[in-house]
Amino acid sequence: MSSPPTSSPIDPSLPLRAKGGDRQAFAQLVELCYPRSLRFALHMVGNREDAEEAVQDTFVRVYHHLGRFRDDGRFEPWLFRILANRCRTVLDKRRRHAEVIQYGDVPDRGAPTVVDGPDWMEEIHKVLATLPVEQREAFLLRHVEELAYEEISAVTGVRLSALRMRVKRACDVLRMRLAEVRRDDR
Amino acid sequence: MTDERDVVIEAVRGTLRASVADEADPRAVARILSAAWAAPAPSRWRRWLDAWHLPVVSRVGAAVVAVIALAAGFVARGVLPNRAVAEPMAVTGEFPVPVVPASDPRSSAVSTQFVFEAPAAQSVALVGDFNAWVPTAAPLVRLPSGVWTVTVPLMPGRHVYAFLVDGARLEADPRASAAADADYGRPSSVVMVPGR
Numbered sequence: 001m002s003s004p005p006t007s008s009p010i011d012p013s014l015p016l017r018a019k020g021g022d023r024q025a026f027a028q029l030v031e032l033c034y035p036r037s038l039r040f041a042l043h044m045v046g047n048r049e050d051a052e053e054a055v056q057d058t059f060v061r062v063y064h065h066l067g068r069f070r071d072d073g074r075f076e077p078w079l080f081r082i083l084a085n086r087c088r089t090v091l092d093k094r095r096r097h098a099e100v101i102q103y104g105d106v107p108d109r110g111a112p113t114v115v116d117g118p119d120w121m122e123e124i125h126k127v128l129a130t131l132p133v134e135q136r137e138a139f140l141l142r143h144v145e146e147l148a149y150e151e152i153s154a155v156t157g158v159r160l161s162a163l164r165m166r167v168k169r170a171c172d173v174l175r176m177r178l179a180e181v182r183r184d185d186r
Numbered sequence: 187m188t189d190e191r192d193v194v195i196e197a198v199r200g201t202l203r204a205s206v207a208d209e210a211d212p213r214a215v216a217r218i219l220s221a222a223w224a225a226p227a228p229s230r231w232r233r234w235l236d237a238w239h240l241p242v243v244s245r246v247g248a249a250v251v252a253v254i255a256l257a258a259g260f261v262a263r264g265v266l267p268n269r270a271v272a273e274p275m276a277v278t279g280e281f282p283v284p285v286v287p288a289s290d291p292r293s294s295a296v297s298t299q300f301v302f303e304a305p306a307a308q309s310v311a312l313v314g315d316f317n318a319w320v321p322t323a324a325p326l327v328r329l330p331s332g333v334w335t336v337t338v339p340l341m342p343g344r345h346v347y348a349f350l351v352d353g354a355r356l357e358a359d360p361r362a363s364a365a366a367d368a369d370y371g372r373p374s375s376v377v378m379v380p381g382r
Contacts, residue, residue: 026219027215027219027327030215031329034215035206035207038206039202043202043205055214059222060218060221060222063223064222124198140202171195174195175194178194
């Protein structure tokens with residue numbers, strides 16, 4: 001089964017060309033980074049509509065702030081830093097409006113087959129929804145997007161030791177809650 | 187990778203990773219590009235604010251930064267030029283702008299996106315009754331996937347259109363209904379734009 005790649009497939013010259021005003025390069029960046037960005041946003045905010053809005057808003061911001069992108073920097077951690085902030089904004093807005101978070105809209109249209117069926121996915125999202133945002137964010141960046149802890153630290157501004165603790169706690173909760181689900185299924 | 191991984195976490199990881207298709211939806215990409223290229227560049231003040239928002243530092247750090255920024259803002263406002271602001275991004279002008287200038291917001295025109303797949307084409311233009319079939323009025327922009335796109339403001343109602351490929355060949359939109367009343371047998375399609 002294929003899935004959006006985790007190791008950076010991005011030619012380092014692409015963001016620099018986009019920064020220089022090359023719109024084709026920016027279009028290519030969007031096309032390359034969209035699947036991973038949507039995946040992260042979907043699992044952070046829990047529904048496709050908000051995720052797509054966060055992703056679109058992120059790329060618009062990226063476009064207008066390319067001038068700030070460091071020439072020697074890696075593009076994806078920079079992108080995820082903005083995207084993570086947009087997702088947090090979406091979640092904050094939702095909390096302020098006291099709306100109920102509905103996980104279960106995922107997987108999205110055109111998604112590959114889920115190995116363990118839709119119930120398994122639903123259970124994962126239920127548990128993810130119970131995690132504090134910072135734990136969910138750290139878990140997704142580490143285990144799904146496979147960023148290095150140093151890169152996550154750059155994304156979130158959190159120290160490595162605190163990040164490791166967040167990921168560990170998220171794993172503990174997921175392991176405990178989902179192991180029960182798996183046992184019940186047998 | 188790390189010692190916290192085990193069977194359950196691997197299963198979670200595999201499921202979440204496979205939950206989104208690995209190919210970007212061309213329509214979504216086109217929407218994003220249209221939004222990015224159509225949106226006005228943020229004001230200098232907005233950029234200055236964003237510069238503080240983009241990097242997330244620790245909560246304590248954020249508070250310190252906020253206090254410093256606030257104090258600096260009071261002191262420097264109107265006195266110091268904002269040198270930290272990046273210059274507006276250069277636009278080469280060699281690349282066609284994909285979005286026709288936004289319509290008057292007071293009018294009832296509706297932004298309508300057109301997408302056409304033609305990987306081998308050198309140019310594609312949108313022609314229709316809304317632009318008097320003028321080939322230069324609405325050029326499409328090519329995405330890396332070979333999909334072309336443009337967004338134009340259209341008045342509510344029925345419009346007949348086609349894509350002019352390489353300046354020579356008219357093609358109907360395979361995603362839309364064919365126009366029954368195509369003049370002189372030229373291929374064309376129909377879009378119904380709903381009122382606001």
